[in-house]
Amino acid sequence: MSMSMALWLLLASLAASALGGMLGMASGIFIVPLLVLFGHFDLRTAIGASIVSVIACSCGGAASYLRARLTNVRLAIVLEVATTAGALSGVLLSGWIPERMLFAIFAVVLALSAYQMGSKRRDQSNSTDMPGHLRSQDGWLKSRLHSTYPDRQAGAEVSYRIHRLRLGMTLMYGAGLISALLGIGSGVLKIPAMDSALRLPIKVSSATSNFMIGVTAAASAGVYFARGEIVTAIAGPVALGSVVGAVLGAKLLMKVPGESIRVLFVIVLLLLAIQMGCSAAGVSLTGGA
């Protein structure tokens, strides 16, 4: 691999990750199409590189969420049982699913992500003081998962309860499977799981899902790495660029008006969905293989 290609990979993933970070999104959903459609890399090589960058961004972003006490680590470790099991299923399936079908699944995930980005997330959590009699109705596991987080705007500690844990675990299993198959963070399934099923406050939801995605992705990346399916010359610059981009994106998040970028991203995601859909049908719009 030439240095100019390494530099292209570094800058392209830096840009994808910075743009994704401005909307609080993981970069994987942009990196795979970027590598395949514009870098003309093989889909499985792109997935291998992307999954490493997903882990790096998760670990890089987790520290600040943990210090702000927004991450529910107990809930994360429970949900990770489902996400890693999903990742394990994804790894086993990956050898069987034809590349065209992977393109088609990716196109659907991109289209759903565009829809999610178009419709704003609503906070469906219900803050509560959690009296003892309410806790005793939950099993030992669920009762240990309710928690609190510091709300800086309100200047107070806010309590929240966990709802529909089984449904959340089921959706998380699907998120792990999609993550392993496509090399992405699977926000498309994690957001409904966290917001609608578990009804977490949005800040806790973002922090906890970011914390979890590293382990979920590592479960599949470990296998891909051991099998020699991760091309280090590609994954290295992509991971480095993604981490730097995520840091830049988080800083830009505060300065750039969110609404115009949201509309732009919906359009970009839809265009990528169309292109990946065309690849699934065997039609190339970018002149690549």
Add this chain to the structure above:
Amino acid sequence: MVAPLESDAVAAVCVERMDAVLAQLLAAGTWLSCALIAAGLASTAIADVIRPSAVVTVAGPLLVRSGIAVVIALPVVRVAAMALMFARSRDFRFFAVALSVLAIIAAGLAIGIGWHAHLQG
């Protein structure tokens, strides 16, 4: 009602301590992996430009590979650290949950590699 409040307070202190340790671990690991990958890319660039000894030529890809290995291992080390902290605070149920996650990752690694070898023939 007093006992649950006391246990809640103890649990909150444990979680806060765990948050701090995990934040340090993940931040340090990310820095280490980025430094290894950056050093590897820089070595490769030097080897490309001035064509020096074989050592520099080999070192670049090896450093990048090590950086990627650190990235992949970091979340697994994080789960192992959580398991240890749950065990130390005698929270054996969550210790078992953390061990389950490690067991699934290990099983995935064993089955994934074994299945691949089987398919390869």
